[in-house]
Amino acid sequence: MDYSDDDDYNYDSDEIMDGTQDDASSVSEMDEDEDFHIQPTKDKKKSYEIDFDCLEQTAIQDIIRADSEQIISIFNVDASTASLLLRHMGWNKERLIEKYMDNPAQVLEAAGIPSQQPAGPSQPAPIRSNPSTRQATSTVIRRSTRRSTADSKAPVAPLTPVGCLICCDENPASMTSLMCGHNFCSECWAEYLKGKIRDEGECSIKCMAEDCSVLVPDAFIKETCDAAVYSRFEELVLRHFVAHTKNLKYCPAPSCVYTVSCTSAPPSSLTTVVPTVVCKKGHAFCFGCPIEGDHRPLICAVAKLWLQKCHDDSETANWIKSNTKECTKCQSTIEKNGGCNHMTCRKCKHEFCWVCMGPWSEHGTAWYNCNRFDEKSSSEARDTQSKSRISLERYLHYYNRWANHEQSAKLSVELYAKTEKKMEEMQITSSLTWIEVQFARKAVEEVERCRTTLKWTYAMAYYLDRSNAKELFEDNQRDLEKAVEDLSELLETPIDPENIPMLRQKMTDKTVYVQKRNEIMLEDTANGYLEGRWSWNTPVEGIERDEEPASSSA
């Protein structure tokens, strides 16, 4: 039996349960292929999957090394300079080469590298021409911002002329400087670099001297700091590289070290593809946007809209609209908390009727009793209110379901623990081995995955225009939800030693079915994007609106 066969969607759980394979064969199949209902088969790519690679840190380091070696050979500079230049240009090699060929001195200066030939440390005097002019200009800027400081500078004696200006040690063991010639003792340098790298996480560190924009080269850091600090620095460079390279993304899971490389999800494709990638440790995240976790089947732009809607207080405004009325004259918001229907606006003193919103004067002698119907002025006022009330109800319908699945997904940690206990129990009460009871854990995993999908289908449904396509979408959603709830229920059922083989069979079948439904859901939505079947009821970034209504399938 091939569980991952795509072509046959239409069987339901009963069919599988009726399947004729005996217990033993399904067990052996499970043992052979541990992941058979977790990972979709790799050889056949589903339409909702994208190509990506998961890289180790060393692989990234190799890319960086290759880049800097190229720069080193083209520009004839040392490794530190190449690294600073690349970081300055955001690792854009082509642009760096172009700019550098154009005007090397300017690029070097902008990157914080004095343009002179490298001179040994503690040789400050001759290499100052360039930095000193820069200092002169920046002093002018200082003067304008902090006038009294600069003016009063002259009469004050400078700090100790010899020795380290930072710690005031007059005879430090060794003094070093960058190419700008600002001399400080090695201990101060080490402390300073350590603070910058460890506490502030910076990889572009300026010289300690005031207003000096020369950057500390890598070699200097290696020489001055201990190994732990230097390796942290290398990691920061790595992160800088990944952050500036479009087809790379760091796995956002805490302390995960993998980087995902993906070239098949350029920003322009994000309106039709949800580029979900999985790192080698199994952390799923979206390559196209910073939303944590898997937000299939909803595309990034709409998912962002939804999260924004849930987070910001636009719904507060919606509540106000639904539960309050506006004074028809001055538009002040009024909540009626008691009293009769004869309202007098506290602000503009306008008198109106709370029931029909018409002016009170039209009520004549019918005091405290509004039996008038259909006055034009009042029906208009009522219309806007009921509209916003309907929109709030609609939002809450989808939000409650969304939040419910999110909540369940959060509780999955507990469910894991509970299931783990059950699995132990089953081992004791039946003859099954630990590997053979893994079906329960797999069911939990599948439920969690499907709840994530379901969660986002509700956000998607909120933004979908009414159409046949949406109805089909909702059918799929309902099927998936039903299947997930059934499986959840199975997971919650108490264990009866008699029934363990039955339960196992049922749960395994259900898990496969749920997985299938999830695939159908994702596949169908992904195809829908490609065919342009979905039309949104709100403007979406990157998607033109007012196209002809895309209607397909009956």
Add this chain to the structure above:
Amino acid sequence: MNKSSSASALRRLMTEYKQLTEGGSPDDMFTAGPISESDFFTWEALISGPKDTPFEGGIFVAKLTFPSDYPLSPFKMKFEPPILHPNVYADGNVCISILHTPGDDPTHYEAASERWSPVQSVEKVILSVISMLAEPNLESGANIDCCKLYRDNKPEYERRVRAMVREQLGL
């Protein structure tokens, strides 16, 4: 913090103190020094209000608290008693870019070049504070009420500052 860094902090503070007492401050705008011989990490500064500002004629007392990794980290400055100024918190703490490390920027308005660096000194910071007294920076206010007052009703701001100066002098 380890011993060597607090030893170098002490050495640096002693040097700065020596230079301040020898050189004196320009135009005698301020004096600063440790409160007691036994604790070099807590200083007191007396600052005279700059001329042609509502602070003129006042003497303001500020406490400087140095961290043990000074000068890698900046010290803290607090007016005691607090003064009325847009860039001074109600409790007297001074909010000025030169006393912020590049990492922390509570107001996100400051360029890294204006921040603390180990080559700054007590003297430079206090001179900056004096110039701040004369020209408040409303973009990154610490005392928002005072910022509003300064912006909307400057005469009233100046009147209140003068009243505060008189009060602090005990007049």
